[in-house]
Amino acid sequence: MSAGPATTAPALKMGGRRLPPWVATTALLLPAYGWLLIAIFLPLGAMFLFSFMTATPIGNKEIGYTLDQYKIFFTQPYMWQVASWTFQIAFATTLICALAGFLAALALARSGLGRSQWIFLILILLPFWTNGLVRIFSWTMVIREGGFLDAVVQFVLPEAGSVGFLYSRPAIVLGLVHGYLPYMVLTCYIAISTIDDAIVEAAESLGARWWTVLGRILIPMAAPGLIAGSVLIFVPVVGAFMEPRILGGPQGVTLGTVIEDSFTQGFNWPQGAALSFMLLAVVLAIFATFSGVLRRNAQW
Amino acid sequence: MKLSRRNTLQLMGGTALAASMLGPRRAFAATKITVLNWQGYGTDEKWALEAFTAATGIEVVHDYFNSEAEMITKLATNPGAYDVVLINSARIEQAAGQGLIQPVDFAKIPNSAGLAPKLKDHDNMQYEGETFGCAWVWGMNGLGVRDGKTDPDSYAALADPAWVGKVALFDDAVTAVGLGALATGQDMNDPKDLEAVKTFLQSIRPNLHNLWTSEDQWNKAFAANEFDLSIAWSGGVVRSFRNGGLPVHFVVPKEGAIGWLDGLAVPSTAPDVDAAYAFINYMIDPDFYFRWATEVGAPASANVDAMAKLPEDDLMKQVHKPDYIDTMSIMAALPDARRDAFNALWQEMKAYYAAK
Amino acid sequence: MKAFGRLYLCLLIFFLYLPIGVMIAMGFNASPYYQLPFEFSTRWWNELWQNQDLLEAGRNSVIVAVIVTLIATPIGTAGAVALHRREFPGRNFLRVMLLPPIAIPWLITGTAMLVMFYWSGVGRGFHAMLIGHVALAIPYVVLVVSTGLQTIRQDLEEAAMSLGSTPVHAFFRVTLPLLTPSIIGAALFAFAVSLDQFVISYFLATPGYTTLPVKIYSAIRKGFTPDINIISTVLLLASMALVLVYAVFSKFGAGNVRR
Numbered sequence: 001m002s003a004g005p006a007t008t009a010p011a012l013k014m015g016g017r018r019l020p021p022w023v024a025t026t027a028l029l030l031p032a033y034g035w036l037l038i039a040i041f042l043p044l045g046a047m048f049l050f051s052f053m054t055a056t057p058i059g060n061k062e063i064g065y066t067l068d069q070y071k072i073f074f075t076q077p078y079m080w081q082v083a084s085w086t087f088q089i090a091f092a093t094t095l096i097c098a099l100a101g102f103l104a105a106l107a108l109a110r111s112g113l114g115r116s117q118w119i120f121l122i123l124i125l126l127p128f129w130t131n132g133l134v135r136i137f138s139w140t141m142v143i144r145e146g147g148f149l150d151a152v153v154q155f156v157l158p159e160a161g162s163v164g165f166l167y168s169r170p171a172i173v174l175g176l177v178h179g180y181l182p183y184m185v186l187t188c189y190i191a192i193s194t195i196d197d198a199i200v201e202a203a204e205s206l207g208a209r210w211w212t213v214l215g216r217i218l219i220p221m222a223a224p225g226l227i228a229g230s231v232l233i234f235v236p237v238v239g240a241f242m243e244p245r246i247l248g249g250p251q252g253v254t255l256g257t258v259i260e261d262s263f264t265q266g267f268n269w270p271q272g273a274a275l276s277f278m279l280l281a282v283v284l285a286i287f288a289t290f291s292g293v294l295r296r297n298a299q300w
Numbered sequence: 301m302k303l304s305r306r307n308t309l310q311l312m313g314g315t316a317l318a319a320s321m322l323g324p325r326r327a328f329a330a331t332k333i334t335v336l337n338w339q340g341y342g343t344d345e346k347w348a349l350e351a352f353t354a355a356t357g358i359e360v361v362h363d364y365f366n367s368e369a370e371m372i373t374k375l376a377t378n379p380g381a382y383d384v385v386l387i388n389s390a391r392i393e394q395a396a397g398q399g400l401i402q403p404v405d406f407a408k409i410p411n412s413a414g415l416a417p418k419l420k421d422h423d424n425m426q427y428e429g430e431t432f433g434c435a436w437v438w439g440m441n442g443l444g445v446r447d448g449k450t451d452p453d454s455y456a457a458l459a460d461p462a463w464v465g466k467v468a469l470f471d472d473a474v475t476a477v478g479l480g481a482l483a484t485g486q487d488m489n490d491p492k493d494l495e496a497v498k499t500f501l502q503s504i505r506p507n508l509h510n511l512w513t514s515e516d517q518w519n520k521a522f523a524a525n526e527f528d529l530s531i532a533w534s535g536g537v538v539r540s541f542r543n544g545g546l547p548v549h550f551v552v553p554k555e556g557a558i559g560w561l562d563g564l565a566v567p568s569t570a571p572d573v574d575a576a577y578a579f580i581n582y583m584i585d586p587d588f589y590f591r592w593a594t595e596v597g598a599p600a601s602a603n604v605d606a607m608a609k610l611p612e613d614d615l616m617k618q619v620h621k622p623d624y625i626d627t628m629s630i631m632a633a634l635p636d637a638r639r640d641a642f643n644a645l646w647q648e649m650k651a652y653y654a655a656k
Numbered sequence: 657m658k659a660f661g662r663l664y665l666c667l668l669i670f671f672l673y674l675p676i677g678v679m680i681a682m683g684f685n686a687s688p689y690y691q692l693p694f695e696f697s698t699r700w701w702n703e704l705w706q707n708q709d710l711l712e713a714g715r716n717s718v719i720v721a722v723i724v725t726l727i728a729t730p731i732g733t734a735g736a737v738a739l740h741r742r743e744f745p746g747r748n749f750l751r752v753m754l755l756p757p758i759a760i761p762w763l764i765t766g767t768a769m770l771v772m773f774y775w776s777g778v779g780r781g782f783h784a785m786l787i788g789h790v791a792l793a794i795p796y797v798v799l800v801v802s803t804g805l806q807t808i809r810q811d812l813e814e815a816a817m818s819l820g821s822t823p824v825h826a827f828f829r830v831t832l833p834l835l836t837p838s839i840i841g842a843a844l845f846a847f848a849v850s851l852d853q854f855v856i857s858y859f860l861a862t863p864g865y866t867t868l869p870v871k872i873y874s875a876i877r878k879g880f881t882p883d884i885n886i887i888s889t890v891l892l893l894a895s896m897a898l899v900l901v902y903a904v905f906s907k908f909g910a911g912n913v914r915r
Contacts, residue, residue, distance in 0.1 A: 025742045032735030032794050033750065039791030040757045043768035046775075047760075055636065058376045058771075059398035076644065078651040085654065104668050107661035118903050120665055125841075126896050127672045128848040130679070130888050133872055137520065138675035141682070141690055144524055148678065167510060178672065186841045187803045193837070194807040224806040228799050232758070239761040245471075246517065249510045253654040256761055258647060263763055264367035265473050266643040272764060280759045284752065334863045339871075340878035363863030364874040373767065374859075377774040381863055516879040523689035539879075544689050 051273035069274030079258070086238060086254040087282075089169060093176040094234040098226055100177070101184025105225065106218065108185075109192045121189060128182045136246045139175050140166055143247075167249030175243040180236070184229035191225030192218065235283055239276070255279055332359040333383035333575045336374060339364045341386065342437070342592055343583060352582050358575045375400045379569040383576040387433055389424035389561040390474075393633035396427035401565040403430040408577035411584045414605035418625050424632055425563060433563025434580050437535075439599030439620070440550075440557035440628060441475050444522075444532025447547035454553045455483040457529060459503040467507040468521065468530035473646035474631060474639075475558055476501060479531060482555040482629070489632040494645060501649045508653055515539075522546055538615050539597030550619050552628075559628035561602070676892065683885030690882070704883040710871060714887050717851055717867040724789040724850035729843045731790070732797025733835075737827070739798065740805040754795040762792070766855030773860065781862050788856035793846035800845060804838025805831075 050057060054064040073079045104124065108117045127135070142148045145164035153160050165171050195218065203213050219226075241260040244252035255275060262272035337343045344362045353359055363382070365371040368391055375385060375395065387395060395401045406412045412420065412434060419435040426432070445451055452460070458467055458479075469476060478488035480497030491497055509527045512518040515536045521527065523546055534557070537550040564580045566573055582588055589606035592598045593616045600620030601607055610617040634642065682690045686697035704710060738744075739751060757765065769788050770780075778784055808831060816826040854869035861867070868891075872884055 021742065022744065025738050025744050028734040028738035028742070029750070031731040032798065033753070035731060035787070035791055036753070036757065036794060039769065039787045040765060041753070042776075043772035044756060044760060044765065046772050047764060047768040058373060059394075059400075076648065078648055081655060082651055100668065103664060107664045111658045111661035111665070113662070119900060120669070122844075122899050122903060123669055123896075124672060125844050125848075126892065126899070127676055128844070129851055129895055130676060130892050131869055131872055131884075132852050133869075133876070134679055134884060134888050135675050137690070138678040138682070140520065141524075141678050142674060144526065146525065178675065181672070183845070186845070187800060190800070190804050190838050190841060191807045194809075221807070224803050228803040231755070232796065232799055235755055235758045239759060241761065241763075245513060248654075250508050250650070250653040250656065253650045257650075259761055260763055261473075261643070261647060263767060264369055265646075266640070267369035267372065268640065268643065269767070276760050276764050280756055283759050284755065287752075287755070336863075338877050339874040361864035364858070364870075366858075366874055366877060373770065377770055378780065378863075381780070514876040514879070516876040519689040519879055523687065523691035540689075544687070544691075546689070 047269075047273045048277060050269050051277055053270045056267055056269040069270045070278065072271065072275065073278075082253055082258060083255055085169065086256070089172055089176070089244070089254065090234055090237045092173045093180065093237050094230050096173065096177050097181050097184045097233050098230060101181055101229055102188050102219075102222060102226060104181075104185045105188030105192045105222065108189055109195070121186070124185050125182045127178075132179060132242060133246075135179065136175055136243055139171075139178070139247060143171055143174065166247065168251055169248065171247040172244050172252060172254075175247045176237050176240060179243065180233040183232040184226075187229040187232065188222050188225035191222045195221050231287070234286075238279055238283060331357065331572055331575045332361060333572055333579060334361050334363060334381060335384045335386075335579070336363050336365060336371060336382045337386040338366075342596075342598060343384070343386065343579075345592060345596060348582075348588055348592070351588075352579065356575075356578055356582075358578060360579065372398075372400070375567055379567075380571055381569075382567045383570040383572050384579055385565050385567055386436070387563055387565045388631065389422060389433055389435070389563050390631040390633050392425055392433050392563065392565070393427050395565070396432040399568055401432050402568040402570070402573075403432055404434050404566065405577065406431075406434070408574065409434060409581045409584070411581050411586075411603065411605075414586070414603040415584065416602055416604050416622075416625055419561060419602040422561060422630070424561060424630065433565045434584065435602035436562050436564045436580075436583060437599040437601055438559060438561045438625070438630070440534040440552065440559050440624065441470060441478075441531055442534060442557035443551040443553060444518075444530045444537045444548050445551050446522075446528040447549060449528050451551050452529065452553060455479060455555055457553075458483075458531075459500070459507060461506070463507050463529050465507060465509050466528040467504060468510045468512055468518070468527040469504065469508065470531040470533075471511040471513045471650070473643045474634070475531065476646045476649065477642045478558045478629075478631065482558065485555075488558060488629050489634070490638070494641065498645060498649070501645075502652060505653055505656060508656075511650070511653070519544060519546065522548060533599075534619050535597060535599035535616075538619055542597055542615060552624070556628050557624070559624065559630040561630050562599070679885050680889045683882045683889055685882065688879070688881050700882040700886050703881070704886045707883060709866070710868075710883060710887055713866045713868045713871045714891060716865065717869065718891070720785070720789060720857070720867060721847045721850040723786065724793055725843050725847045727786075728790045728793035728797050728846045729839060732794045732842060732846070733801050733839055735794070736798045736801035736805060740802055741810075741827075754798055757792055757795050762853070762855045765792070766859045769856065770859040780860050782865070784860040785857050788860050789850045789853055792853060792856065793849045796845045796849055797842040800842035801835065801838050804835050804841075808834045 051069055052065050052067065054066050055061050057063050073083075108120055113120060140147075143164055144166040145162045147164055147166070150162050150164050153163050199217060200213055203217060208216070239256045239259065241254065241256035244254045244257050246252070259272045259275045262268045262275065266272075335343050339362075349360045363374065365374055368388055371385065371387065372391065372395060375382065376398065385401065387401070392401075415435050419438065421431065422435065425435060443452060457463060477491065477497055480500045481488040481491035483500050484493065484496040486493060486496070510521055512521065512530070515533065518530070518532065518536065519540050522530070522540065523544070532550065534550050537548050540546040541548050564583060566576045570576050584601070584603045584606070586603060586606040586609045589598065589601045589603065590609045593601070593610060594614065598616065600616065607617060607622065681694065683700055684696055684698065685691075686695040686699060739747060766788070773779060773784050778787070813826045813830045816830050817823060821829065852869055854873045857867045858870045858874065861870070868887065872880055875884070
């Protein structure tokens, strides 16, 4: 949507002299990327180097270089299964968030709430400000056998058995959806709130049914929000380990927990780093695959 | 941990006690030491620190770690930051080998006279003929059993259909492999037959309800009746029973518990070695231990005098029988290759459990 | 349809606040282990106010989060503007580079920072912690503000320029007001990222300086008590009151009228 006009960005005028455009571009980019370079890219670059080492480079051990850590999927075949669980969880979480978040943004923007839609939006974002771990422990209270959910169900249907599903992959997805949904609501809302009512009304007056409005107007216009939200959810969820551990119990084995274990229990940085970078590569590959779709609709 | 706050009310008493115990105030004016430990593990009890500061003038601040690997990392990347570090004796060889900690000067720790010789001079504490850690407390990973259930006498119960869906394991590679080794009659620090360990751990799957990683998680799940039989920390079980009223007791099965010994060490770059020793001395003091054990709940002290101070009917004392010091296996330093093998096996087991 | 939308929003808010309700309830439950049946007690409430460490940790967290938000939001916004309003080689590469800080688990990034800061002499301390927090917040700000920039009609800015405005003037007078909701949203996320950031504070802060998440995460090994729930509740209610009051009495919603 915003591709073309950027080329016409004229030079900055400052103190009567014209500065070349790259000066302004650099000035805008430098703080963000300079900061990221020092605090993230250099350290991660070092971590990338560690991933080829034979042992954690702390202490006075002989360090050699090896590709072994990148062969973990062949030396430990169960890792394929772990990866498959991880991506199932991540896809499920992202899809549910996309659906629920898009509908929430739609409801916010188009329910005639007026200015109070800000109040609703903030109410939706604020749970984000509580500690993640406390929230997860609270979920265990709700969904465990004999927990609050069971209490409510049995109050309505005294004969019903337990519906508790703690220590399962759906429980992990629930916790992750709860934790990451606000991203999707906000990004979708930002996109949808710019849609002109007149367009929708015009479409409706021309006889467009609701699914036409949805498919031809609302979803395409919300696309930048859906995409940004999906990035903000899918990418961190693939490496999540807190939710899988506490809500997943024995089922909570994911790439995130394996990575965490190799740093905490194993003191094996090379292995954890190698796994992280393989994870990153897969995530980038997924986004590269979809980038054709992305480019048509928006940039992220 | 949780009683520490209530204990602040009794601060005045504690201060007076400590002052009388440490004798005349020594000259440590305006000194500050930094201790690296798990959070809520004795050294940061508020009443104790206030008593210690009142008696010596040394102020104590804490930095925490969440895994032994992080402890090593923090020591290595923060030279000069720490004066005292809590170290599992199984990690002494690694830390000393990397030059992170210095040999202990027991002359500066008068209370060390009371340490059980077996623990004070334990192989784990030694590196190249010198002692690098001052034995502090020991404990066991054994079975935590819900009151009212039949006490199992063997780890085999973990796989017994009688406990189906009611078992929890500690999510820790060394403990899990140690458990499998003991259950199959092997040396837990060097099991030769890892296949047997694997078979035993696999056999627990139908019974397994949860894996716990922290005492907090254990408490909350046990309080919610999630499981009846679990691998548990001896000190944790006593704490949960005494402070939280949870119906649980500790059982050492016939194969023996997985023992561990924690020490206090002085990093080689410690800024204030004398103050560090003063603090270590206070930590193995019977009076400090008495209060820690009876009001908060602690593992067993390595100091014989401290254990003697506990009343005979004290639960801590009953659980941590002195005989165990001689009979139990204690987690020892693991060569890198073996540690990696343990971790790989446990990771594979977790994936196996998850595939249920 | 509108009633349905409102109903949906209420259900969603119920879902989002369900565990928070549990958190508050357990803060007033006598059992330290969230044990049921529920037994009302103000024990943890009272203990919180005696627990100076915890109160200080809570205060530190808020201070750090505010500073991080104030730094990361303008920096990230500038970056987003450059990525979306200016053409330059390597633009797509820079966009892709926003992903690693989000994709690599914080534990790994934190460890890497600790080692790198140690080697490079940055060391530990408030400054190091701040550098880390801001860095992790920046990608979130850029991504959220970018969403806003893509949905704002750029022809308005061009119209202003064709009428003689300088690009800077046109940006500040036309685009920035339209972008305000996105920037506020981005700031809320930057705040949240910092407020819940544990690994970085824990590795990089001066020993003895704690924030709430550090307290909580390092307490679980031995068990944390429900006074954590109380302080989380107090923080949440305070921020809720602040933001809502601000929203009601300011021109907060003005950015919404944007056609």
